[in-house]
Amino acid sequence: MKRFWKTGEPYVLATGAALAIVLVMTLTLVITVMSNGLGYFWPRELVRFEMKDGSFALGQITQHEKNPVSGLRRLQLKVANRDVLGQDFRWIEEKDIASRSLPADAVLLERREHGNYFGFLKGVTAEGVTLTGATPQEQLHQALKLVAAKLDDTRAIKKQMSGLNHTAEQLRLKLLKLEYRGKEKNAAAIAALTADREKALAEFTSLNEKSSATLAGINLITAQFSDVSGGGKDIALTEIVALQSPNSMSFFAKCGAYLERVRELLLDDPRESNTEGGLFPAIFGTIMMVLLMSVFSLPFGVIAAIYLREYARDGWMTRMVRIAVNNLAGVPSIVYGVFGLGFFVYGLGGSIDSLFFPERLPTPTFGTGGILWSSLTLALLTVPVVIVATEESLASIPKGIREGSLALGATKFQTLTKILLPMATPGIMTGLILSMARAAGEVAPLMIVGVVKLAPTLPFDMNFPFFHMDRKFMHLGFHIYDVGFQSPNVEAAKPMVYVTTMLLLAIVIVASSVAIYLRNRMRGKYTTSTF
Secondary structure, three states: OHHHHHOOHHHHHHHHHHHHHHHHHHHHHHHHHHHHHHHHHOOOOOEEEEEOOOOEEEEEEEEEEEOOOOOOEEEEEEOOOHHHHOOOEEEEEHHHEEEEEOOOOEEEEEEOOOOEEEEEEEEEEOOOOOOOOOOHHHHHHHHHHHHHHHHHHHHHHHHHHHHHHHHHHHHHHHHHHHHHHOOOOOHHHHHHHHHHHHHHHHHHHHHHHHHHHHHHHHOOOEEEEEOOOOOEEEEEHHHEEEEEOHHHOOHHHHHHHHHHHHHHHHHOOEEOOOOEEOOHHHHHHHHHHHHHHHHHHHHHHHHHHHHHHHHOOOOHHHHHHHHHHHHHOOOOHHHHHHHHHHHHHHHHHHHHHHHHOHHHOOOOOOOOOOHHHHHHHHHHHHHHHHHHHHHHHHHOOOHHHHHHHHHOOOOHHHHHHHHHHHHHHHHHHHHHHHHHHHHHHOOHHHHHHOEOOOOOOOOEOOOOOOEOOOOOEOOHHHHHHHHHHOOOOHHHHHHHHHHHHHHHHHHHHHHHHHHHHHHHHHHHHHOOOOO
16 A cells, blocks of 8 residues: 555546546536526527416526425516516416417517517507508518618717717817916917817707607607507517517527627627626727736736846845735735725826826816726736746746857847747746736726726727727626626526626637637747757
């Protein structure tokens, strides 16, 4: 037995078992998230239940379980119609069910407000519009196409309004600057800018009235529905985002509806307190924040590691710096958030406002949370990882390579830039991968220095200077927290939590995979047999 332990086989088995456990836990996490997230978009049948007491229920079956009180089987039904029933879900005991069916005429409406509606189409009312459809279903599809065309017109108008609003805001800021420098000596310029701003605002008002008139006209086009209990409901077609008849859809039709929902998730804005709609602003904000963080943390981390390894003398100061770097890697992230708020937001941001934007005070420009300060805060959080990885990579290069380069007449700087850094690049990329993975999932510091529940504009647009570093942004990690724990209807928001988690994992995996691919390319290029 002692000989067996001395061979080291138990330790090999223990490490293999530990690796297997980690892999199983990781796969379980990924499978759980994907199974709950991917199935969220598939059109499920609307089941009509007739209860033994004579009542009816219509909805989608979400899960089965044993009642913890009675021990009998029960099922959870998504009944939707929140504005009518006051709830999205209902538990039904299987013993109380008299019969169940799949009515072919049952429809699912995805609405802009109040969640989904399950019911049956009764008719369409369109004042001032002639509908040629022979059946209510044909009339509804015809009216929806008409409303969609009108909504496209209003979106084009709102795009023009957005440009005018930006122009008016820029003129207002210029007026503030001129007034701050002196009204009397800039009176002529102020008058000209005021006239231009009033012209832009007048055009904005005209377009707004035109948009409102268009919306008022199409709001008169409504459809009449009834729920499973016979109650009527008039719904304006402008409130309908999508219409489905899942019980009569073919497999390919369901696949098309599924792909449309995925497109909506990736490219549209959220709605219903972030519990429905798309996640494009959060996806964009997460990717942009990670890229900015990498731009800030990588150069500073590499330069610091180069100095510590190649230039700093081995004294008490250097040892203290290394200890500090190692300790910083273990500081809770919320501490970095508080530091970012005090140093970056109130310190640097307040100073920038005082020096460059004094006319806008007390309204802050950079003296409030934004994507710039969030990226710098996370760069500060992750830079110890880059420093440690880079320093270890430089230390792993054999001393003979340095000495050979110097012996051939190269300077220390040439040796560093031409030989050491290229050979250390795989280790540097490892530090970058770890820092990106950690930064993408951080939420606590972002809640203090810039992330918001809903951002009206993206940090990047087509208006100069294109990148607006002072703007707040949305983040997938904060979206998970907000939807999962701050939503008024947690049960209805649960699928969106899994979907958002799946997207965040996908972003981390894709970013890490690209970095790993580049690292392996560099490792194959610069690794020599000397190692």
